[in-house]
Amino acid sequence: MKRIIAMIGLFLMGLPTLLMAQDQGTYIDNLGAQDSSYMDEAMAPVESASGGNSTVIIIVVAVVVIAAAAFFLLKKKKK
Amino acid sequence: MSSSTNILTARNTFIASLSIAAMILLFLAPKAAVNVDELLHYPHAQKVVNWYFTGGEDASCLHTPVHNLKYYGQSVDNLTALINRVFYIENEYLTRHFTGAFFFWLLLFFTGRLAKELGGSYWISALVVVGLMLTPRLFGQSFGNLKDIPFGAGYIAGILFIVRFLKEMPTPKWTTVVYLGLAIAFTNSVRIGGLILFAYLAAGLAGILLLKPFLLKYIVTTKSCFVRLTGQFLAVAAIGYFIGLLFWPYALQNVFHNPLESLSVMEHYKVSIKQIFEGEVVWSSQLPWNYLPKWFLISSPEFLLLGFIYFLAFLTYKFTKPAGEQLFFELFALFTAVFPVVYVVAIGSNLYSGIRQMLFVVPVLVVLASLGAYQVFKAKKIRRLAMPAFVVFVALMLLPLVHQAKTFPVDYVYFNAVSGGNKKVWSNYEYDYYFHGIKNAADDLIEEIGDEEALVAMNCQLTNYFEKIQNIDFQYTRYLERSSADWDYGIFGVNYIHPWMLKHENWASAKILKTYYHKGNPLVVLIKREDKNDFQGIQELQKRNWEEGEKLLYKALEVEPNNVWLFVNLANSKLAQGDYVAFDELLEKGRAIYPQYEPFYLLEAQKYFDQQNYSASLNVLNQLIGINPRYQNAAPLLKKVKEKLNK
Numbered sequence: 071m072k073r074i075i076a077m078i079g080l081f082l083m084g085l086p087t088l089l090m091a092q093d094q095g096t097y098i099d100n101l102g103a104q105d106s107s108y109m110d111e112a113m114a115p116v117e118s119a120s121g122g123n124s125t126v127i128i129i130v131v132a133v134v135v136i137a138a139a140a141f142f143l144l145k146k147k148k149k
Numbered sequence: 150m151s152s153s154t155n156i157l158t159a160r161n162t163f164i165a166s167l168s169i170a171a172m173i174l175l176f177l178a179p180k181a182a183v184n185v186d187e188l189l190h191y192p193h194a195q196k197v198v199n200w201y202f203t204g205g206e207d208a209s210c211l212h213t214p215v216h217n218l219k220y221y222g223q224s225v226d227n228l229t230a231l232i233n234r235v236f237y238i239e240n241e242y243l244t245r246h247f248t249g250a251f252f253f254w255l256l257l258f259f260t261g262r263l264a265k266e267l268g269g270s271y272w273i274s275a276l277v278v279v280g281l282m283l284t285p286r287l288f289g290q291s292f293g294n295l296k297d298i299p300f301g302a303g304y305i306a307g308i309l310f311i312v313r314f315l316k317e318m319p320t321p322k323w324t325t326v327v328y329l330g331l332a333i334a335f336t337n338s339v340r341i342g343g344l345i346l347f348a349y350l351a352a353g354l355a356g357i358l359l360l361k362p363f364l365l366k367y368i369v370t371t372k373s374c375f376v377r378l379t380g381q382f383l384a385v386a387a388i389g390y391f392i393g394l395l396f397w398p399y400a401l402q403n404v405f406h407n408p409l410e411s412l413s414v415m416e417h418y419k420v421s422i423k424q425i426f427e428g429e430v431v432w433s434s435q436l437p438w439n440y441l442p443k444w445f446l447i448s449s450p451e452f453l454l455l456g457f458i459y460f461l462a463f464l465t466y467k468f469t470k471p472a473g474e475q476l477f478f479e480l481f482a483l484f485t486a487v488f489p490v491v492y493v494v495a496i497g498s499n500l501y502s503g504i505r506q507m508l509f510v511v512p513v514l515v516v517l518a519s520l521g522a523y524q525v526f527k528a529k530k531i532r533r534l535a536m537p538a539f540v541v542f543v544a545l546m547l548l549p550l551v552h553q554a555k556t557f558p559v560d561y562v563y564f565n566a567v568s569g570g571n572k573k574v575w576s577n578y579e580y581d582y583y584f585h586g587i588k589n590a591a592d593d594l595i596e597e598i599g600d601e602e603a604l605v606a607m608n609c610q611l612t613n614y615f616e617k618i619q620n621i622d623f624q625y626t627r628y629l630e631r632s633s634a635d636w637d638y639g640i641f642g643v644n645y646i647h648p649w650m651l652k653h654e655n656w657a658s659a660k661i662l663k664t665y666y667h668k669g670n671p672l673v674v675l676i677k678r679e680d681k682n683d684f685q686g687i688q689e690l691q692k693r694n695w696e697e698g699e700k701l702l703y704k705a706l707e708v709e710p711n712n713v714w715l716f717v718n719l720a721n722s723k724l725a726q727g728d729y730v731a732f733d734e735l736l737e738k739g740r741a742i743y744p745q746y747e748p749f750y751l752l753e754a755q756k757y758f759d760q761q762n763y764s765a766s767l768n769v770l771n772q773l774i775g776i777n778p779r780y781q782n783a784a785p786l787l788k789k790v791k792e793k794l795n796k
Contacts, residue, residue: 095724095725095726095727095759096724096725096755096758096759097690097693097721097722097724097725098721098724098751098752098755098782099691100782101717101721101748101751101752101782102627102630102633102748102782103627103629103630103746103747103748103777103780103782104779104780104781105422105423105627105644105645106420106421106422106423
């Protein structure tokens with residue numbers, strides 16, 4: 071008997087929460103998943119590529135390395 | 150046969166190959182498909198032309214906040230808009246496709262000339278023309294892609310004239326100087342990335358001066374030579390930089406700042422596009438470093454890969470001999486093919502659509518491969534091996550030829566034997582990203598509709614197919630969300646569908662009228678909507694008429710049990726009513742069709758939020774971010790959850 075009373079009591083106490091949950095039901099108007107993203111930001115940090123400074127460094131390093139390699143190789147072979 | 154007869158025959162063969170190529174291009178241009186980028190660049194080109202016609206009054210071409218089009222020179226697109234405007238041409242896309250064919254022919258011509266310059270024989274030039282025609286990724290885009298193909302033509306012309314310039318040192322001809330300047334100008338006028346040709350000229354000069362140190366001494370000590378060369382460099386710089394900007398309104402606003410700003414924008418393009426790569430969906434701004442090398446490996450025709458191996462073998466052999474000019478120029482050409490690829494990988498550029506943005510290096514690769522094959526053919530020391538090796542190279546050309554003949558106008562979608570072929574690659578890599586396959590379906594649908602009034606939906610913006618037909622209206626919708634839009638017929642490219650759905654074959658609508666296949670793979674589907682229960686049901690739900698809406702959607706589900714969007718909408722309805730038991734059931738059934746679908750995660754997170762279980766909500770949202778960090782619809786809920794959790 072005590073158990074039944076306790077359950078009814080619990081149900082009555084939980085009723086406002088249940089009703090509140092019913093009232094707070096949410097309808098989401100926009101659920102579509104886009105295929106491309108024009109200029110918008112990601113929700114979480116996304117790995118980004120290195121910046122403009124690295125461009126110059128890469129070009130300079132590539133040119134120097136290739137020129138040096140070609141120079142030494144070609145000189146060596148000519149001997 | 151005398152050597153002069155040989156040369157004459159080779160030259161004639163080159164001319165004949167160019168003539169046949171021209172005839173093929175002229176024949177195919179009217180049959181080519183319109184690609185999705187044309188619908189982006191052509192309207193912009195019309196605005197650019199209007200800017201000139203109105204003396205700058207119509208400045209709409211300078212304000213392109215969404216698509217960044219002002220940063221493109223796109224001179225060839227602009228040229229087609231000008232031709233259509235001046236001559237009142239109605240079939241605007243036909244003009245574009247003939248123009249594309251012309252620039253592809255120029256690409257053939259200049260690449261052939263470069264091959265002669267490097268290899269010393271017109272036989273190689275002829276082989277190059279055939280090779281380029283049989284490179285589906287290049288040839289297949291020759292009609293509608295008016296940025297990458299003309300850019301490639303300018304790039305290869307630039308390399309050709311740089312090689313000539315270097316060969317003519319220390320007294321290059323003025324004609325070479327002017328041609329070089331114009332080649333660079335044209336390349337820049339298409340895309341500002343053509344500036345790289347200046348760097349090549351500098352690198353080539355440094356190399357030739359290292360190879361021939363006496364040249365430097367001669368130039369410095371001979372006043373007339375020094376003055377002439379200085380003048381020539383200034384001429385190349387002035388022509389190459391400024392003339393290229395004349396047809397580009399945005400660059401003309403600030404000739405020094407804006408082109409460089411454009412270069413920076415292009416290197417790190419902000420637009421991110423979902424890509425299928427190695428069986429996963431990845432945003433283009435987050436692709437792994439091996440994206441481009443892998444694409445070159447799987448999409449280059451087999452003969453090109455083999456010829457390139459031959460070339461590398463002979464190049465390696467040449468290092469054992471005393472170095473000379475030949476080795477230098479072959480290394481220089483190799484550099485112009487490899488450097489752009491290494492560069493974009495190194496700076497982590499935003500890449501998509503396979504090798505499309507790097508198509509301009511393909512002609513150089515074809516030159517090197519043809520050079521390799523020719524060297525094999527001519528090799529005296531390996532006479533027994535040479536002929537079979539050359540025959541294999543030529544025989545491999547049949548593979549792309551058969552592919553092209555069978556699949557035009559979707560011939561650019563070529564995957565080689567290394568990848569396992571088109572059949573194996575489908576659902577693991579981007580397929581018809583340019584939506585060429587829509588053409589045949591659109592032609593059929595126009596016939597099917599006849600004179601009746603109809604609303605046609607597509608998951609791309611190829612409105613051109615219907616814009617001149619009075620009784621057909623156009624509607625854009627994403628394929629999976631098609632039930633939310635009002636339409637009578639749908640043409641959907643099998644694009645932007647998750648590999649999981651493709652592999653489990655639960656993506657196809659039950660209402661499909663016809664499926665268009667490409668080498669056995671579904672490419673496009675044509676759908677007829679017999680009823681609109683799905684659309685009307687969603688409309689009712691949006692009006693909060695839960696009962697009526699759900700009734701219609703359940704009815705629609707009976708016809709289309711795999712329509713995952715219906716489960717999303719039904720779950721949304723149950724969530725709104727607080728019926729969590731039914732909500733969970735719908736979520737489970739929907740996820741059985743497409744487990745990674747973002748809306749399911751958002752709905753689940755919203756359910757936990759409504760139940761005030763904020764940590765569970767955050768947990769689901771974190772899973773969603775893991776799947777798709779750019780799912781913007783989850784941002785407001787994420788903010789609210791973090792506020793509740795004081796994060």
